[in-house]
Amino acid sequence: MTMMRKRGWASLGMAALLLVGAGCGTKSSEAPPETGKPSQPEQLAPVSLTLxxxxxxxxxxxxxxxxxxxxxxVTLKVIKSGKGTMIDEVVASGETPDIISYSLGGLWKLKDLQLLSDLTPLIQTHKFDLNRFVDGVVDTVRSYSDNGAFLVMPFELNNNALFYNKDIFDKAGVGYPQDGMTWDQVYDLAKKLVRMDGNVQVNGFHYNFLNVIYKNQLALPFVDAKTNKAAVNNDAWAQWVKVMTAFYTIPGNQPPVDEKTAFLKNQTLAMRTGPNYITELAASNLNWDLVSFPSFSGSSLTGTQMNAPYYAIPPASKNKDAAFQVISYLMSDEVATELARQGRIPIVKSEAVRKEFGKGIAGLEHKNLAAFFKDTIAKPAPQTKFDGAAKSAFNAMIVSMLGGGKDTNTALRELEETVNKQIEQELRR
Incomplete structure (x- = not known):
């Protein structure tokens, strides 16, 4: 949830957790064991670890x-991020975690704090099979380093989909969305759904701005990694902006304060895109379903950028081997299966794991959950430490354009100037 969202899993029963623990180390009857399986965690000697x-x-x-x-x-000490216990405050106090669980938006912060180490030696020692990951995960992780180091271990995916309100479609007499649609097709569909229902404005389509920006499908960089200059004022980004702002030129399709609330609670929005939040949808009274995330017309790029939370082991940890064995267990198919059942999108490609997705949540029996797995991982865009500020500025630019006050070329030129000033200020610090 940066976008990394909170869906909470603390309510999982103890029985399920015990089942997961009991299952580790046994061979699955549904699939042959993975090659390069991590060493058995029960070999771990007594140790104290800080998470x-x-x-x-x-x-x-x-x-x-x-x-x-x-x-x-394992004697485990857990430090939860919060007021007075942010990661930089913890480190400043002299505490050295052995395992860090963090979001992608904080990657460069951990780099600056020197809290990321190359996991490659541990991966090799414990024969951790990187081929277990969904295609694109390994390449994306290696793109976070100049020399291809494997700095973090992502543990779940944050795939996107297009969610829709079936009642609004039925009332308008419009056919439901389908898998494999383009943004242009969604635009045409949205126009048919915008209307006044009594005194209530019904909107056709909205999206979570930051989510589509951070996970842009065209694999476009925000900052040139070689020059440390903004890379947003070009034809490729202009295409993206024109397509993604066109929805708000539809009369009556003005964005609400919170599109998620409009869709889930108020039920005045026909379609929205965003990350996985099926636990909330399943608990609602909304008559909904989902299809795959739309793509750009004429582009072969359909997936979105990976935005996954991860585990990391700081270089200063004195228990790297034990920490990695713990992480290996948390990355096991046994744990991934139980997480998948609770609605968390698995990062492993195992069909035995993926087919369990959502099965522990009532109300999902006839939903098109396979749509999530059609959001493949896009080719990673080059990363820089200035991307966070650039993405926030990009989001502000999109919001400023919705009233029709700026054309695309002007908006991108001003954005370029803003981002370059931000970079210059950061470099002077």
Whole structure:
């Protein structure tokens, strides 16, 4: 949830957690064992480990319980990110975590704090099979380093989909969306759905701005990694902006304060895109379904950028080997299966794991959950430490354009100037 969202998993029953712990180390009857399987975690000697957990992905309570159930020989100290316990404050106090769970938006912060180490030697020692990951994960992780180091271990995906309100479509007499649509097709569909229903304005389509910006499908960089200059004022980004702002030129399709609330609670929005939040949808009274995330017409790029929370091991940890064995367990198919059942999108390609997605949540039995897996991982865009500020400025630019006050060329030129000033200020610090 940066976009990394909170769906909470702390409510998972103890019985399920114990089942996960008991299952580790046994061979699955549904699939042959993976090659290069990590060393058995029960070989771990008694050790004290400190886990720093940001509020992202799986809850701190769940991760803690998983570790304690599987490794009773581990004395575990958990530090949750919060007021007075932010990662920089923890480090400044002299504490060195052995494992850090963090979101992608903080990657460069951890780099600056020198809290990321290359996991490659540990991966090789413990024969951790990187081929277990969905295609694109390994390349994306290696793109975070200048020399191809494997700095973090992402543990779940944040795939996108297009969600729709079936009742609004039915009332308008319009056919439902389908998998494989383009943004242009969604635009045409949205125009048919905008109307006044009594005194209520019904909108056709809205999206979470930051989510589509951070995970842009065209693999476009925000900053040139070689020159440290803004890379946003060009034809490729102009195409993106024209397509993604066109929806708000539809009369009556003005963006609400919160598109998620408009869709989920008020039920006045026909379609929205965004990350996975099926636990909330399943608990609502909304008559909904989903299809795959739309793509750009004429582009072969259909997937979105990976935005996954991850585990990391700081270079200063004195227990790297034990920390990696714990992470290996948290990345196991057994744990991934139980997480998938609770609605978390698995980062492993195992069909046995993926087919369990959402099965632990009532109300999803006839939903098109396969749509999430059609959002493949796009070719990674070059990353820089200035991307966070650039993306925020990009988001502000999009919002400023919705009233029709600026044309695309003017908006991108002003954005370029803003981003370059931000970079210059950062470099002077």
């Amino acid at each position: 720093f957990k940001e509020d992202n992905g799986v809850s701190a309570e769940t991760v803690e319980q998983l570790i304690r159930n599987k490794f009773p020989q």
